[in-house]
Amino acid sequence: MSATPYHPPSHLLQVLQRIEYEQALQLGDPRYVDTREARGSQRTLSRLAKKFGLDLKTDVLYAPEAKHVLFFGHTGSGKTTELRHYARELSGPNRFFIVEVDVVQVLDPNNLQYADTLMALAQALLLRLNEESIHLGQDSIGEIEKWFSERVLEAEEGKEFSAQLEAGAKAKGGIPFLVDLFAKFTASIKANASYKDKLRRVVRNNFTQLKDAFNGFVRKAEETLQAAGKAQRILFVIDGTDKMRGEDTQKFFIEDAEQLLAITAFVIYTAPLSLKSGGNLAGKLDADLVLPMIKLQERDGSPCAAGARAMSEILLRRADRKLFASEAEIDLLVEYSGGHPRELLRLLKLCCELAEEQIIDEATVRAAIDQLAAEYRYFLQPDDYALLVRIDADPLHEGTDERTNKLLYDLALLQYNDGSWRRSHPVVRTLEGYIRAAQAASAQTGISLT
Known part of the structure; x- marks a missing residue:
């Protein structure tokens, strides 16, 4: 007798109750996605x-x-x-x-x-x-x-x-x-x-x-x-x-x-x-x-199709596709996760809590991004934004100090390709502190960093 085919939850409350981003998946869990590529x-x-x-x-x-x-x-x-x-x-x-x-x-x-x-x-x-x-x-x-x-x-x-x-x-x-x-x-x-x-x-x-x-x-x-x-x-x-x-x-x-x-x-x-x-x-x-992070882009900024595909699959094994207004909302959630699986699930959880109807539309996704960004605002210091802007301008890994180490630990800074390059968390880049630091750096160098 064949096993019952797996279907992701089709109601936002079901999705919300089944999100367990503090627990690793057991072997055989149908939500597992092979992310090696x-x-x-x-x-x-x-x-x-x-x-x-x-x-x-x-x-x-x-x-x-x-x-x-x-x-x-x-x-x-x-x-x-x-x-x-x-x-x-x-x-x-x-x-x-x-x-x-x-x-x-x-x-x-x-x-x-x-x-x-x-x-x-x-x-x-x-x-x-x-x-x-x-x-x-x-x-x-x-x-x-x-x-x-x-x-x-x-x-x-x-x-x-x-x-x-x-x-x-x-x-x-x-x-x-x-x-x-x-x-x-x-x-x-x-x-x-x-x-x-x-x-x-x-x-x-x-x-x-x-x-x-x-x-x-x-x-x-x-x-x-x-x-x-x-x-x-x-x-x-x-x-x-x-x-x-x-x-x-x-x-x-x-x-x-x-x-x-x-x-x-x-x-x-x-x-x-x-x-x-x-x-x-x-x-x-x-x-x-x-264990490298899932890449959504390469160091030169070109898209990484395998990364986007894997993150989309992680999302859609936890929420039925029909719960999203369009593919654009899925792409937006993946983009602002930074390629971090738990951050993607945190955004999905927030979408389930913030949705006005039984659908995740762009307004809901934007509200979830703002809410997650607000979590980072609590612990980021003014100097952190300036450092993140400098790293984003030249993401090549050129060394680590105590402040950079803390940003990595707190996930405000994400590391890719076994650490050869880094970039700030996408939701952090929406914060006023980051935007002002980027504008200040642009004024000094004459190069737009936003």
Whole structure:
């Protein structure tokens, strides 16, 4: 029996309720659009695979001992959705066993530390192994179970935490005990339990022993997966680490990088562009892979048909074409999104809220553009407009300073082609501050910049 054909919502209220731009698409979601040509990212998956020693064409694997890869991109640009599709290609008997961890769901991204992440990785691995009916022997988990018993549960700092564990799981030991322990640990971190700092201190003070126990646990799990014909290595995909605040990002990826690298595993982390632009990552983490933005035009200003086509398709898989007065409204929404998928959905959401009738006409689109632009007005400074005008006059990437970095983080400045050129967000160019800065620059140079 064939699956029911997908039809996008045909009522604006339906469209509005189904817009979820904070959530990535699951595999098989009919709203997914292949954007590789539109981004110019046709080789990104192949490069990612090779970083872990895999040739996708031949299925040959020469895996390094460990590899920690950062996957950069604008917030909301589609990193998680793309990674899920990459993960499907990377999984298999001669490839990898994928373990996904969303730190937004299980931890607190606004106060994330390597100790928290390690617990979340262990929990996710145990749960995935259970899903696949992969059974580990006691020798696989003995060391990590011993570490927790001796270093956490019997320590003074861990007594309050120990009391939270279910007596049955503690008495039984083994995998049920560890699953319960990891779940309670991550829940305590996310819920900001009073003993969170105590638990983190225990991990920091005994990290060497924990690192050895965790690495041993991963190796045993990989041997079991190999014997079962499931995979050759484990690949952790950590999502949500691109949503951390600036100081937390700095601490996690730079100050605590040695602790991350001490884990001899394969790990992919999502990361914000601002981290890459900071220039402090050289030699620590594999940090050269960027998911490019969808291009609506080339650097010389000529149209990019593949980008416009992909963005239109993203829009029309969320709203029936008949909801738009004409193709012109679709083109206008795509243009003012700047090629950023989440910004396109934000504009669509505003159109649904602002429409007077059951149709999105030009007046509605213009009102949505004004409303989104107003969001940027709140945080942009007078000097920001002048900088954006200068970048737009010559979009070639000639370097990054702290102010430019912040504009990238806030999406007022968008980056294309792996960062080789940049341009301000189209809605920002409608603001009075930008228009006045452009007029002032034109008066000085004699060249119109608007």
